[in-house]
Amino acid sequence: MKRIHFVFVILGLLWISGIALYMSSRQKVEQSIQEEQTKPIQGTRTDKKKLHCDYIDMVYTWVNGSDPKHIDSRTMRSGNTRHSSPGNNRYRDLMGLKYSLRSIKKFAPWIKNVWVVSASQYPTWFDPSSDEVKFIFHEDYYSNQDDLPTFNSNSIESNFYSLPKEVSDCFIYFNDDIFFGAPVSVSDFWDSDAGQAIYKSSWTAPQSKEKQSNIWHACIAYTNDLLNNIWEVDNKNRHYASHGHQFFTREIFDRMYQDLEPEFKKTSANPFRTAHDLQIPFLYLAYVTRFYATYEPTPINYYALIMDDHEKMKKEFAKILAKKPKTVCLNDGLSPDKPNTKVVDELEKFFETYLPERGSWEKSN
Numbered sequence: 001m002k003r004i005h006f007v008f009v010i011l012g013l014l015w016i017s018g019i020a021l022y023m024s025s026r027q028k029v030e031q032s033i034q035e036e037q038t039k040p041i042q043g044t045r046t047d048k049k050k051l052h053c054d055y056i057d058m059v060y061t062w063v064n065g066s067d068p069k070h071i072d073s074r075t076m077r078s079g080n081t082r083h084s085s086p087g088n089n090r091y092r093d094l095m096g097l098k099y100s101l102r103s104i105k106k107f108a109p110w111i112k113n114v115w116v117v118s119a120s121q122y123p124t125w126f127d128p129s130s131d132e133v134k135f136i137f138h139e140d141y142y143s144n145q146d147d148l149p150t151f152n153s154n155s156i157e158s159n160f161y162s163l164p165k166e167v168s169d170c171f172i173y174f175n176d177d178i179f180f181g182a183p184v185s186v187s188d189f190w191d192s193d194a195g196q197a198i199y200k201s202s203w204t205a206p207q208s209k210e211k212q213s214n215i216w217h218a219c220i221a222y223t224n225d226l227l228n229n230i231w232e233v234d235n236k237n238r239h240y241a242s243h244g245h246q247f248f249t250r251e252i253f254d255r256m257y258q259d260l261e262p263e264f265k266k267t268s269a270n271p272f273r274t275a276h277d278l279q280i281p282f283l284y285l286a287y288v289t290r291f292y293a294t295y296e297p298t299p300i301n302y303y304a305l306i307m308d309d310h311e312k313m314k315k316e317f318a319k320i321l322a323k324k325p326k327t328v329c330l331n332d333g334l335s336p337d338k339p340n341t342k343v344v345d346e347l348e349k350f351f352e353t354y355l356p357e358r359g360s361w362e363k364s365n
């Protein structure tokens with residue numbers, strides 16, 4: 001090969017590699033632009049903060065709405081009798097708490113402390129000297145005592161940021177209509193590496209104006225608007241939290257309270273639900289998914305509505321006993337004033353079959 005040809009070959013090679021270099025650097029630029037655009041606002045999943053839990057407690061809210069004192073104070077506070085019906089199913093007690101407490105011992109013995117938040121009431125079957133289950137009265141943790149008495153679960157939950165220090169930083173939250181139906185493990189709720197387990201409902205906010213005539217949907221739509229304002233986004237697809245158990249942490253409650261203090265105070269001051277209340281499970285889910293590491297296990301909750309149809313309920317209870325879901329929510333849909341007593345008896349039979357082991361906190365009689 002002549003020397004001149006050799007020089008051409010070298011020049012050619014340099015030219016080709018120059019183009020290759022240029023192309024690859026362009027590709028890198030394009031790639032990084034693309035990465036920039038697809039990067040979630042708060043960074044990738046892995047650099048999201050992980051919630052820390054030393055141990056996990058259980059917190060219930062419970063009320064006995066048939067207690068004459070409770071009825072009186074409800075009537076006084078509302079100034080009318082709309083809220084005074086003894087059977088008003090928002091306040092009715094179907095013995096759910098009694099059996100739910102039994103279910104912790106049986107299916108979630110790793111839960112450290114059990115707390116019941118109530119309006120200075122104890123259930124008649126409960127022995128207050130128990131050190132396995134402790135009560136927290138509203139007046140023990142509300143920062144503004146003028147907000148009491150309250151009959152509004154939104155208000156009760158909006159004060160969770162100031163629960164007594166003895167309550168763990170991480171806790172499972174049950175209304176008194178939820179119980180464990182099979183063994184559950186910590187990782188159904190939280191994992192030190194993956195963060196918090198989340199359970200979303202298929203509902204998203206906001207629902208139609210029609211739906212929002214229901215106050216629960218209205219509170220969620222209202223809370224969703226607040227979030228869009230503070231985060232300057234237009235999110236029309238924010239998921240509701242699944243109806244059932246919740247998992248709450250103080251870290252997120254502190255952050256929510258810092259961002260929305262006036263709203264927390266307003267909700268706390270409403271003795272009955274209003275369409276402009278914060279809806280805490282929805283708010284919490286929005287915060288935890290935006291700022292913290294989360295994962296979505298297969299749903300563990302079974303939801304059923306208790307209705308006056310006895311035959312239907314017998315089948316429903318049999319189904320639950322056969323399926324044994326990890327958590328069961330039995331929502332009270334019985335008629336407000338004349339619940340079918342056959343269904344109420346059937347429910348107790350169902351509970352006694354499922355969870356016959358009495359707790360040390362139950363009065364012996």
Ligand SMILES: *[C@@H]1O[C@H](CO)[C@@H](O)[C@H](O)[C@H]1NC(C)=O
Nearest residue numbers: 064066067068093122123124
């Ligand atoms: C609720 O209060 C009523 C009236 O005082 C009482 O008869 C009933 O046993 C109470 N229920 C529970 C679970 O404490």
